Amino acid sequence: MEILKTTGIALSSQVSGEADIICNYYTKDFGKRKFIFKGLKKSRKRSLSATEPGSVANVVYNFREGRDAYIVNDVSLEKYYASITGDIRKIFHLYFILESVEKTSGYDIADEAIFNLLSAAIDALSKTEFPAHLSSFFIMHLLKEHGILSDVDACKICSKSNFSGFALDIADLRPICGSCIAGNPTGPWHRSSLLAKEMRDYMRDCMVRKFNAVDNAHFRENDVLDLLFNLSLFMEHYFHTELKSKSFIFSERFR
Secondary structure: OEEEEEEEEEEEEEEEOOOEEEEEEEEOOOEEEEEEEOOHHHOOOOOOHHHOOOOEEEEEEEEOOOOOOEEEEEEEEEEOOHHHHOOHHHHHHHHHHHHHHHHHOOEOOOOHHHHHHHHHHHHHHHHOOOHHHHHHHHHHHHHHHOOOOOOOOOOOOOOOOOOOOEEEOOOOOOEEEHHHHHHOOOOHHHHOOOEOOHHHHHHHHHHHOOHHHOOHHHOOHHHHHHHHHHHHHHHHHHHOOOOOOHHHHOOHHHO
8 A cells, every 4th residue: 555645626426334534635746546535425524525526635545556546644634715715606607617627537547737727617617707617618628638629710511611600519629600500400500509609719719729829808708608518518518428517607697
């Protein structure tokens, strides 16, 4: 057995038994790992904050090859975003971002770029007035890190680039122009929302600028939510998973 230390971001947590908490972290050094916090729920000396989704913590744990979960010896909280926990819309987007990483990452596959992307996204979410834009920006960059973000310059069917409304094919995330959609009413892209032409400009801006440098106020939230819905459908199709948190984001309450 070996004692290891790493910095991680809590993705999700659940109570096990009477007092233990099992928590998935995305760690800087080892990728996604599962940790067991023995007796934490009933502890009067240790805080639960380190297991709250979105928290950043330094974790010391027992490592043994072949285990699928590791017992934590010590944990110290590095960052806790109170400004997110006080805003219900930001909470929903936080859970969506965290679930996107959790459902698209395997255990013990180190990727510091994804860790840094996730850390920066949570920090930006705590400060922004545009949580939907932040989620869309994050998902596009997450897909880029996974090596599966497609070019949006031309329609995949007719190859035209001067189209207006479009959808993203959930099979490969390539755009289908409105004319081709109308001409093929049985195509699988009809599960997707038709996107405003401005969303192509938005996608391009997101991929070449930092989030704070994008003119988010210029792009309507409903249009960005439609884009995010398309991106969500693609991720679910590509990774054969379900993003349960998306139901909160796309509820009528926030449309």
